Amino acid sequence: MGTVTIQEVAAYAGVSSATVSRVLNGHPRVSAELRERVLEASRALGYQPNRVARRLRIGSSTSDVVGLIISDIENPFFISVVRGVEDVAYANRLSVVLCNTDESPAKQQMYLNVMLAERVGGLIISPAPGSDYQELDRLRQKGIPIVLLDRRAERYDFDTVQVDNVHGAFMAVSHLIELGHRRIALIGGTAGLTTARDRYEGYRNALEKAGIALDKSLIKQGDYKKASGYQLTLDLMQLREPPRAIFVANNLMTLGTLQALQELRIRVPQDVALVGFDDMPWSGQLCPPLTAVAQPTYDLGQEAGRLLLRRMPDRDAAAQTIVLQTRLIIRESSGARLDKEPRHE
Amino acid sequence: MGTVTIQEVAAYAGVSSATVSRVLNGHPRVSAELRERVLEASRALGYQPNRVARRLRIGSSTSDVVGLIISDIENPFFISVVRGVEDVAYANRLSVVLCNTDESPAKQQMYLNVMLAERVGGLIISPAPGSDYQELDRLRQKGIPIVLLDRRAERYDFDTVQVDNVHGAFMAVSHLIELGHRRIALIGGTAGLTTARDRYEGYRNALEKAGIALDKSLIKQGDYKKASGYQLTLDLMQLREPPRAIFVANNLMTLGTLQALQELRIRVPQDVALVGFDDMPWSGQLCPPLTAVAQPTYDLGQEAGRLLLRRMPDRDAAAQTIVLQTRLIIRESSGARLDKEPRHE
DNA sequence: CGCGATTGTGAAATCGTTTTCTTGCCCCCG
DNA sequence: CGGGGGCAAGAAAACGATTTCACAATCGCG
Numbered sequence: 001m002g003t004v005t006i007q008e009v010a011a012y013a014g015v016s017s018a019t020v021s022r023v024l025n026g027h028p029r030v031s032a033e034l035r036e037r038v039l040e041a042s043r044a045l046g047y048q049p050n051r052v053a054r055r056l057r058i059g060s061s062t063s064d065v066v067g068l069i070i071s072d073i074e075n076p077f078f079i080s081v082v083r084g085v086e087d088v089a090y091a092n093r094l095s096v097v098l099c100n101t102d103e104s105p106a107k108q109q110m111y112l113n114v115m116l117a118e119r120v121g122g123l124i125i126s127p128a129p130g131s132d133y134q135e136l137d138r139l140r141q142k143g144i145p146i147v148l149l150d151r152r153a154e155r156y157d158f159d160t161v162q163v164d165n166v167h168g169a170f171m172a173v174s175h176l177i178e179l180g181h182r183r184i185a186l187i188g189g190t191a192g193l194t195t196a197r198d199r200y201e202g203y204r205n206a207l208e209k210a211g212i213a214l215d216k217s218l219i220k221q222g223d224y225k226k227a228s229g230y231q232l233t234l235d236l237m238q239l240r241e242p243p244r245a246i247f248v249a250n251n252l253m254t255l256g257t258l259q260a261l262q263e264l265r266i267r268v269p270q271d272v273a274l275v276g277f278d279d280m281p282w283s284g285q286l287c288p289p290l291t292a293v294a295q296p297t298y299d300l301g302q303e304a305g306r307l308l309l310r311r312m313p314d315r316d317a318a319a320q321t322i323v324l325q326t327r328l329i330i331r332e333s334s335g336a337r338l339d340k341e342p343r344h345e
Numbered sequence: 346m347g348t349v350t351i352q353e354v355a356a357y358a359g360v361s362s363a364t365v366s367r368v369l370n371g372h373p374r375v376s377a378e379l380r381e382r383v384l385e386a387s388r389a390l391g392y393q394p395n396r397v398a399r400r401l402r403i404g405s406s407t408s409d410v411v412g413l414i415i416s417d418i419e420n421p422f423f424i425s426v427v428r429g430v431e432d433v434a435y436a437n438r439l440s441v442v443l444c445n446t447d448e449s450p451a452k453q454q455m456y457l458n459v460m461l462a463e464r465v466g467g468l469i470i471s472p473a474p475g476s477d478y479q480e481l482d483r484l485r486q487k488g489i490p491i492v493l494l495d496r497r498a499e500r501y502d503f504d505t506v507q508v509d510n511v512h513g514a515f516m517a518v519s520h521l522i523e524l525g526h527r528r529i530a531l532i533g534g535t536a537g538l539t540t541a542r543d544r545y546e547g548y549r550n551a552l553e554k555a556g557i558a559l560d561k562s563l564i565k566q567g568d569y570k571k572a573s574g575y576q577l578t579l580d581l582m583q584l585r586e587p588p589r590a591i592f593v594a595n596n597l598m599t600l601g602t603l604q605a606l607q608e609l610r611i612r613v614p615q616d617v618a619l620v621g622f623d624d625m626p627w628s629g630q631l632c633p634p635l636t637a638v639a640q641p642t643y644d645l646g647q648e649a650g651r652l653l654l655r656r657m658p659d660r661d662a663a664a665q666t667i668v669l670q671t672r673l674i675i676r677e678s679s680g681a682r683l684d685k686e687p688r689h690e
Numbered sequence: 691c692g693c694g695a696t697t698g699t700g701a702a703a704t705c706g707t708t709t710t711c712t713t714g715c716c717c718c719c720g
Numbered sequence: 721c722g723g724g725g726g727c728a729a730g731a732a733a734a735c736g737a738t739t740t741c742a743c744a745a746t747c748g749c750g
Contacts, residue, residue, distance in 0.1 A: 003487055005706060016730045021708060029728060046483075051462030052401045053706035056735050065459055073427060073443075079418055086445060090452065095459045098418075098443040100431060107435065114410055114440045117396030118463060138391075142348055226626065258630045281571065285603045287632035350736060361700045366738055374698060398736035401705050 004045045013041035024049065055119055063121035065095045066308060069111050070149075071126045072224065073100040075252055076280045077297055078126065081149065084301020085124060092309060094121070101128045103190070103224075112139060119144075122308045126150045129192040133158075145311040149304050152194040152321075159311055160321040161304040165195050165277075168293040168326035169202025169247070172275045175291070175328060176245045177210045179335055181273060185218040185243035187232050187253055196224075199249045199277060218243050222253050229256025237264055244272060245334075251278040251292070258286065269335030279329055291334035294327045349390045358386035369394065400464055408466035410440045411653060414456050415494075416471045417569065418445040420597055421625045422642055423471065426494065429646020430469060437654060439466070446473045448535070448569075457484060464489075467653045471495045474537040478503075490656040494649050497539040497666075504656055505666040506649040510540050510622075513638040513671035514547025514592070517620040520636070520673060521590045522555045524680055526618060530563040530588035532577050532598055541569075544594045544622060563588050567598050574601025582609055589617060590679075596623040596637070603631065614680030624674055636679035639672045 010017040022030050023038040070078040089096045099111040108128045115123055126149040133153045140146050148160040176184050186203050189196030222228035248254040254276035268274050268288050279294035303322050330336050355362040367375050368383040415423040434441045444456040453473045460468055471494040478498045485491050493505040521529050531548050534541030567573035593599040599621030613619050613633050624639035648667050675681050
């Protein structure tokens, strides 16, 4: 027992199930008396429509659940993005279900199947490296609006929300150059992700503009996880001539770098200057407070939510890309001279 | 275009839809020849069963999606728990969809409706303060197995996974007492949550054991968010006789406390000693490295996942409560004398 | 060789809604 | 007074899968 069906409500109220449905969905053509009886019956029995049956009948179009597939839930960046999406969704009476692929294409495929199976009303996804965009395209063709988050698809035309990674990285590295550094290492991001490529490009642009030659031995490729930042920093510091400054392409790797330097008893910024990509709420309480390229993470989520909301009504408008700007927050780790009352928030 | 149904597959293969269903679900009584034809047709058309229809027919019992409702996605504690749940689920071929209630009973109710509507195979939830446990009980009666996470329901009998909060807080405060402190402030957790009550109890127990009288002016009630830790710390420090030690009942509030003390130019631990509840991956890189009661967050998630898995087959076994132990990690913020090679991980 | 048991297959019922179709009733106007 | 037009409400179809039921055909065994 447990579930009560529309039939039982109808029987209880002495009407047909069609009438019950009409009342509950606010159809105009129902007499006040029957409406009252139905509502009463519905309340008395504690009726909750079976949404599975409902969606089967209606089709995907009206699901008020949107899926949000992120690639690393342990990254505070995505958490903040999620909050942005949630707030926009909640304001529009939509529910958000979140799935975490852990940067694994296999898990991503699994969750895409879930999304398709549940016939969500829309989907926001930050694709895992090595994603099968054709698969995403298939979902879209089956009528699920899709917005890409943070990472572009190269040869497909999806709605996308991202930041200007090239410029962000450029600012970070230029900042180090202005402070007099010329041997600046890069701990780069995951191969195959547009963010990694873009941040690498920003790094190169900054060096090039300053007339500094690229030194391959100072360029490491990580995977956006803390452990790789840790390990690659150890590697860098074992070079015959270690760098005096490091630009790390994301926040988690920066934490690894910080830990490695701390364990090596290397002082930041005196011995090595450090700038990270992507700020965190506690970056100012780290030791030392971290200079970082802040992304408008929450806005990113909001924009993605809004874009999806716009897309849900008309499925086949032209795809659109929204690019938000980053901002360099200068704290102590880069070694810049700070004003006397530092406002690390 | 769009979705291909089982009927189309049947037509393409020249069989009935019943046969297609049997093949795809691995029924034994199908001839090899037809099986082959059906599989071929299914592949050719790229058939993906409509799970909505499937679940309508089958009933809730076989959904391979479990819901995980957490109350604050911005808290790293829950993130780690989520990872634990996910790993157990994934190893058992289950998908996890995550919902964040933001400590709001209204949002929680919304997501409970979603879970019911989607007929998830099971549900793990850390209830928001002021939760309607009767509602949860209703879900359970409708056949959805439920495991409570981190927080108990007081007058209902649910499967529960939690840590020994009383003992954890007791250790933290006792540690401060051993270091010579007697004026120890408490920044407590959200009213109405068992974790807040338990940690408060541990605080009292420790003081009592040491023969220290409770000083109400040193006891503040927060809401487990960073902002309240920040504000309450400012309040404490404006007392005529401020505390020389603070025990903060969760990690986010501790970050707020740290920020407040930093802005007030109060040195930790020289001026004020600090112990937090719940460690974070970067607690060792904070300024100063944080002494904290570490919860086995990942294990907590795993246990919750396992408990749910055990519960899903037999719905009405007796409810079970699993209590895990905490561990005090001593770093610099409490002012303890550390070994020369500190191993802050 | 005959008859019951077994097996493979299709037709049809089913899950719980929504929506279309149909029907009966009332109202209004010529 | 008769007939067309609305309109409220029930009957039935539809959504897309699974599963029961019915029905041949084949098999096995005496």
